[in-house]
Amino acid sequence: MIRINLLPHREAKRKQKQAAFIAMLVLGGLLGASVVLAVGGWNASRIAIQEQRNTVLKTENAELDKKIKDIATLKEEINALKSRQQAVEDLQGDRNQPVYLFDELVRQAPDGVYLKGFEQDGQRVVLNGYAQSQERVAELLRNLSGNSPWLERPELTEVKSAVLTQDKIARKAVEFTLAVAIKRAREADETDVLGKASTTVAGSAAGAQP
The missing domain is CATH 1.20.5 (Single alpha-helices involved in coiled-coils or other helix-helix interfaces)
Structure with missing residues (x-):
């Protein structure tokens, strides 16, 4: 006996696929x-x-x-x-600077140099005086620049010829004005320490030479 399905099965499958697709989406x-x-x-x-x-x-x-x-x-x-x-x-x-200043001026002033006055402005001192010759002035500058632990950087600002009269005798001289810096106590101590260290190093080097 032959069975014939007359239902719209294709349309049903199509709807089924669409429903599955929508569900997947x-x-x-x-x-x-x-x-x-x-x-x-x-x-x-x-x-x-x-x-x-x-x-x-x-x-x-x-x-x-x-x-x-x-x-x-x-x-x-x-x-x-x-x-x-x-x-x-x-x-x-x-x-104590005035004490150091007077002491250094006495020590560093060579023979033939006479200081007649000075003026201090802070750490700078201006000296006025007379010298027998310009060589004496140059010697004073060398002493102040290298030999003094308290004074440094001397600068000669003026030098000129002068005549000094003593016991009615006129003598030619050199009048000078110079400025010099005075160190503070701590600066002088540092200079002294450095000087001793340099002397020690120089002595060691001399002793090491054959």
Whole structure:
């Protein structure tokens, strides 16, 4: 017996395929949305963690900046205290400068040189005097520039011929004006230490020679 199906089976299969396709599309969309949400959530969590780290770093940087400013302020205060201490020490040392000045002028002035006056302005002293000759003035300059632990950098500002009268006898002389710097006590000590060190090194080198 032959059976004949008169139902629209092709249309039914077509609808079935369309329904399956739509279901797959919906499933794919749901999967895609799930993946997007998962990736977005992961990225959001990572961004939140990084923002927390950035906040911590900013806080630490702010604290470091504050500490650096405190250190800089402390250094400025230390330098100011050192400057004040140095000023006090220099002031105490300057009290003895006239004594050192007179002593050095007596020591360094060669025979034939007569000092008639001087004027001190800070660490600079202007000397006026007479000498038997210009060679005596040159000798005085050499003594002040190299032999004195307290005086340095002499500068001859004026030299001219003069006539001195003593016991009604007129004698030719040289009148001079020079400026010289007077060292502070700490500077003189440093010069003395360096001079001793140089002498020791030179002595050692001379002793090492065959």
